[in-house]
Amino acid sequence: MSNSRVFKFGGSCLKETHDIDAIIQRVKESESERTVVVVSALHGITDRILERIERNEKETISAFVASIEMYHLEISPTLVNAQFYPIFQYAVEGLADALNAHCDNPIEEYRTKALIAGEKMSSVVVASSLVKSGIDSAPAWAEDIGIHINSIKGSPVIDIKATEQSLNLPDVKVPVVTGWYGTDGDDLALLARGGSDLTATSLSSVLAASDVTIWRDVPGVLALAPRWSIPSRNLPYLSYTEAQELALFSEPMLHPFAVEPLREEGIPLHLRPLHDPSKVGSCIGPYIATGSPQVRAVGCLPHLVPLTLKLSGVMSVAKLVSDATSLLERSRIRVWSLRARPSEARFLVSERFASRAIRLLSECPSLPTPYRGESITILCLVGESIGVGGDVAREIEDLASHSDLEFTSLDEGNRDHALHYTVPDSQTQVALMSLAEKLNLLVS
Numbered sequence: 001m002s003n004s005r006v007f008k009f010g011g012s013c014l015k016e017t018h019d020i021d022a023i024i025q026r027v028k029e030s031e032s033e034r035t036v037v038v039v040s041a042l043h044g045i046t047d048r049i050l051e052r053i054e055r056n057e058k059e060t061i062s063a064f065v066a067s068i069e070m071y072h073l074e075i076s077p078t079l080v081n082a083q084f085y086p087i088f089q090y091a092v093e094g095l096a097d098a099l100n101a102h103c104d105n106p107i108e109e110y111r112t113k114a115l116i117a118g119e120k121m122s123s124v125v126v127a128s129s130l131v132k133s134g135i136d137s138a139p140a141w142a143e144d145i146g147i148h149i150n151s152i153k154g155s156p157v158i159d160i161k162a163t164e165q166s167l168n169l170p171d172v173k174v175p176v177v178t179g180w181y182g183t184d185g186d187d188l189a190l191l192a193r194g195g196s197d198l199t200a201t202s203l204s205s206v207l208a209a210s211d212v213t214i215w216r217d218v219p220g221v222l223a224l225a226p227r228w229s230i231p232s233r234n235l236p237y238l239s240y241t242e243a244q245e246l247a248l249f250s251e252p253m254l255h256p257f258a259v260e261p262l263r264e265e266g267i268p269l270h271l272r273p274l275h276d277p278s279k280v281g282s283c284i285g286p287y288i289a290t291g292s293p294q295v296r297a298v299g300c301l302p303h304l305v306p307l308t309l310k311l312s313g314v315m316s317v318a319k320l321v322s323d324a325t326s327l328l329e330r331s332r333i334r335v336w337s338l339r340a341r342p343s344e345a346r347f348l349v350s351e352r353f354a355s356r357a358i359r360l361l362s363e364c365p366s367l368p369t370p371y372r373g374e375s376i377t378i379l380c381l382v383g384e385s386i387g388v389g390g391d392v393a394r395e396i397e398d399l400a401s402h403s404d405l406e407f408t409s410l411d412e413g414n415r416d417h418a419l420h421y422t423v424p425d426s427q428t429q430v431a432l433m434s435l436a437e438k439l440n441l442l443v444s
Contacts, residue, residue: 002033002034002207002208002209002210003032003033003034003210004032004033004034004035004036004207004208004209004210005030005032005034005035005036005209005210005211005212005213006035006036006037006038006200006201006203006204006207006209006211006212006213007026007027007030007035007036007037007038007200007212007213007215008037008038008039008179008196008197008199008200008212008213008214008215009023009037009038009039009040009126009215009274010039010040010196010197010214010215010216011040011041011042011043011044011045011046012043012216012217013215013216013217013274014039014040014041014042014043014075014122014125014126015042015043015075016075017075017076017077019075019274020075020076020125020126020129022274022275023037023126023129023130023215023274024129024130024133024135025277026215026274026277027130027135027174028133028135029277032210033173034173034174035173035174036169036174036175036177036203036207036209037126037130037137037174037175037176037177038176038177038178038179038196038199038200038203039119039122039123039126039176039177039178039179039196040118040119040122040179040180040196041118041119041121041122041180042071042072042075042118042121042122042125045068045071045118045121045122046115046118046193048068049068049095049114049115049117049118050115052064052099052114053099053102053111053114053115056102056103056106057103058100058103058104061096061099061100061103062096064099065092065095065096065099068092068095068117068118068121069092069121072088072121072122072125075125076125076128076129078128078129078132079124079125079128082128082131082132083128083131084124084127084128084131084138084139085124085128087124087139088121088124088125088128091117091120091121091124092117092121094113094117094120095114095117095121097113098110098111098113098114098117099114101113102114109187109188112181112187112188112189112190113188115181115190116142116178116180116181116188116190119142119178119179119180119181119196120139120141120178122178123139123140123141123176123177123178124139126139126176127139127174127175127176130174130176135173135174136172136173136174137172137173137174137175137176138170138172138175138176139175139176139178140169140170140175140176140177140178141177141178142177142178142179142181142182142183142199143182143183143188144168145167145168145169145170145175145177146163146165146166146167146168146183147163147167147177147181147182147183147199147202147203148162148163148166148182148183148184149181149182149183149184149189149191150162150184154329155192155257156184156189156190156191156192156195157191157198157202157257157260158182158191158198158199158202158261160202160205160206160261163182163202163203163206164206167203167206177199177203178199179195179196179197179199179200180195180196180199181195182199191255192255194254194255195255196255197214197254197255197258198255198257198258198261200212200214200258201258201259201260201261201262201267201269202261204261204262204267205261205262205264205265205267208265209267210267211267211268211269211270212262212267212268212269212270213269213270213271213272214254214269214270214271214272215272215273215274216271216272216273216274216281217273217274217275218273219234219273219276219279219281220234220235220236220271220272220273220279220280220281220282221234221235221238221243221246221253221271221281221282221284221297222234222235222297223235223296223297223298223436223441224297224298224300224432224436224441225250225253225299225300228300228429228432230432230433230436230442231442231443232436232441232442232443233441233442233443233444234281234282235282235296235297236280236282236283237282237283237284237285237288238282238283238284238296238297239284239285239286239287239288239384239417240259240262240263240284240285240286240287241287241384241417242296242297242382242383242384242417243259243269243284244256244257244258244259244260245299245380245382245415245417245418246297246299246380246382247259248299248380249299249300249301249378249379249380250297250299250300254271259284262284262285263286266285266286268283268284268285269283269284269285270282270283270284271283271284287384289384293383293384293385293386293388293389293391293392294383294386294439295381295382295383295386295392295435295439295441296382296383296384297382297383297441298379298380298381298382298432298435298436298439298441299379299380299382300377300378300379300380300428300432301336301377301378301380302375302377302425302428303350303351303352303375303377303425304336304337304348304349304350304351304375304376304377304378304425305348305349305350305351305354305372305373305375305376306346306347306348306372306373306374306376307346307347307348307349307354307357307358307361307370307371307372307373308344308345308346308347308370308371308373309324309344309345309346309347309361309367309368309369309370309371310343310344310368310371311342311343311344311345311368312368315366317340317341317342317343317344317345318340320345320367320368321338321340321345323364323366323367324345324347324361324364324367325338325347327360327361327364327367328347328349328357328360328361331356331357331360333349333350333353333356333357333360334349334350334353335347335348335349336348336349336350336378337378337410337420339410339411347370348376348378351375354372357370358370358372374424374425375424375425376422376423376424376425377422377423377424377425377427377428377431378410378420378421378422379407379420379421379422379423379431379432379435380418380419380420381396381418381419381420381421381435381439382417382418383417383418384416384417385416385417386416386417386418386419387415387416387417387418387419388416392419393409393419395438395439396419396421396435399434399435399438403434404427405423405427405430405431405434406423406424406427407421407422407423407431408421408422408423409421410422
């Protein structure tokens with residue numbers, strides 16, 4: 001491995017001036033020949049641009065872009081006198097041009113160009129601040145340094161081989177790289193939301209870095225996501241497999257594919273709090289057997305709507321599943337769980353997209369009309385080997401038999417390292433607390 005490290009700073013670490021000061025300090029404390037920094041857009045910027053794209057109003061674009069520019073200057077007031085200010089202005093102009101072009105012709109190309117402006121501006125803000133503090137740094141935009149994207153099973157990921165062959169980072173000690181996007185052939189392409197994590201871990205693999213650290217606004221990975229306000233234990237160590245499974249069901253813990261580039265070389269991934277470096281946070285790495293299997297954490301996806309399509313006529317269940325899945329994927333509606341039976345297929349989709357999914361499926365002449373069920377929650381129990389032997393499953397059955405909780409096993413989600421259950425949406429909080437007590441996940 002090389003004497004280089006990768007640091008990633010997401011939007012939660014890019015809110016105010018004192019966040020930039022903390023980033024500078026963390027970089028100064030990095031004991032390596034080179035620290036590659038990956039940044040997301042400043043806090044809230046991507047959502048604001050997304051909202052603006054959806055409105056698609058041309059009249060007030062100038063005012064909107066000016067407000068985005070001013071927000072960056074408020075966080076980094078010295079930027080106007082920095083050597084990279086012309087690059088910042090170029091990014092600002094790029095946002096305005098993309099929004100105007102999207103109003104005239106709302107295609108994916110202009111949408112992508114508008115969205116990545118946030119990462120570009122952020123990289124200039126951070127690089128300029130590092131230079132002002134005496135650190136050799138420069139912004140590095142994905143399309144300029146050779147970050148390539150392809151798709152695996154329909155999901156965009158970074159092409160490690162192509163990126164390794166073309167990567168050309170600036171000759172500085174701390175290049176500040178734009179996360180979340182890259183090039184796909186001649187076009188710019190986005191990763192899924194949270195994709196800056198994947199940019200950071202992919203660069204770690206390409207550079208054979210000693211480690212990668214994702215700096216956050218929370219201490220580490222908790223056994224239960226903070227949003228549930230249940231005081232659960234911090235997890236000092238997770239295997240790659242545990243982390244990947246938990247990431248799927250504990251947004252926004254980590255991009256679900258972020259650990260994949262690290263597996264082959266066993267590169268450790270640290271998740272640490274930006275403003276409290278004395279806390280070690282959580283480390284993700286190869287599996288280390290430590291006694292009998294136990295549930296390490298519980299992920300939770302609430303507000304999912306079951307859509308059931310019953311077979312009729314001569315259509316096969318395979319054809320029904322294929323047509324329905326393709327239709328939903330083309331419309332960017334994620335299917336969180338799929339259960340196929342000889343006479344029906346059930347799809348779990350987010351409550352937010354359920355009405356649109358029903359309309360799309362109903363309008364397809366080759367598909368039966370979907371039936372909408374009551375909202376449910378998926379609970380994902382994570383831990384190496386917990387699916388082997390059946391002991392943990394029996395504990396959950398015991399919990400259900402001595403309570404009013406309606407646990408239903410999701411057979412299609414069960415693996416050696418994970419068990420999936422559903423409960424009615426209304427039981428989510430009580431189910432999580434009951435599981436935390438039963439499985440010893442609470443802070444002692």
